Amino acid sequence: MSNILAFSNALLRCEPYIVAVGLLFLAMAPLTLLGLALDDRTISAVPVWLKPLKFQLSLAVHMLTIALALGTLDRSVRQAWGVKVILLILLAMSVFETGWITLQGARGLPSHFAADAFDVAIYALMGIGATLIVLSTALLGVLILRYPGYGVPQLVSRAVGTGLIISGVTGLVTGWAIAENGGAVVGGTGVAGLALPLFGWSGTDGDLRVAHFVGLHAAQCLPLLGLALNTWKPQTAVPAILVIALLWSAATLGLLIQALAGQPFISLV
Known part of the structure; x- marks a missing residue:
């Protein structure tokens, strides 16, 4: 309630x-x-x-x-x-x-x-x-x-504030990566290759839009995860949201590295 x-x-x-x-x-x-x-x-x-x-x-x-x-x-x-x-x-x-x-x-x-x-x-x-x-x-x-x-509540302010910070920082880093690469796709096939339905991410090459998407949506997902944690285990919700924030940032970085290496998020070949 x-x-x-x-x-x-x-x-x-x-x-x-x-x-x-x-x-x-x-x-x-x-x-x-x-x-x-x-x-x-x-x-x-x-x-x-x-x-x-x-x-x-x-x-x-x-x-x-x-x-x-x-x-x-x-x-x-x-x-x-x-x-x-x-x-x-x-x-x-x-x-x-x-x-x-x-x-x-x-x-x-x-x-x-x-x-x-x-x-x-x-x-x-x-x-x-x-x-x-x-x-x-x-x-x-x-x-x-x-x-x-x-x-x-402390949980709400922590989850919202941290989510916005991660969204802004990772959005900046991944956005710059796309600009420096001259496009989102890293590899030889390009945008004409097989793509994931709905999202349009390349299924044959690295795609920087995956990391961009995940990083940006920390702004929505962290507050929702925080509220869910508060309902399930309220005594650990505040420290848990900080751990989730670190894991979210690490996952975004991992997806960025994967794309820069020319590896698709999900291979369709």
């Missing part, structure tokens, strides 16, 4: 404009799905609407996660100008990334690693935007650990 009350209180403290942007991204997804069903254009054998759909859903989940996480931050800190600036940057960069990727999908052009001079310039800005998003996420995690909200 205490977990439910803590969750409900956090929902009530959500920032409405963060929620609104998250819901906007969700509202875009059905139209993108329609495009995916009706438009047979591809970029490097990948449907043009697939990447916009992934980013819309991913950033929708991220925005709603941030909105909920802010409910665990001390109210006075949450209202400080510094946090408002962080949130403004996070929102602006998320709207820019989602909007540009969706526009490029509609144009049938790549949003990443483009050849056109203008698109290359925008891609550079996207790199800056993505970096600011993950850094903002990690910084909010630090603030939540340092200034938990009044009445927020």
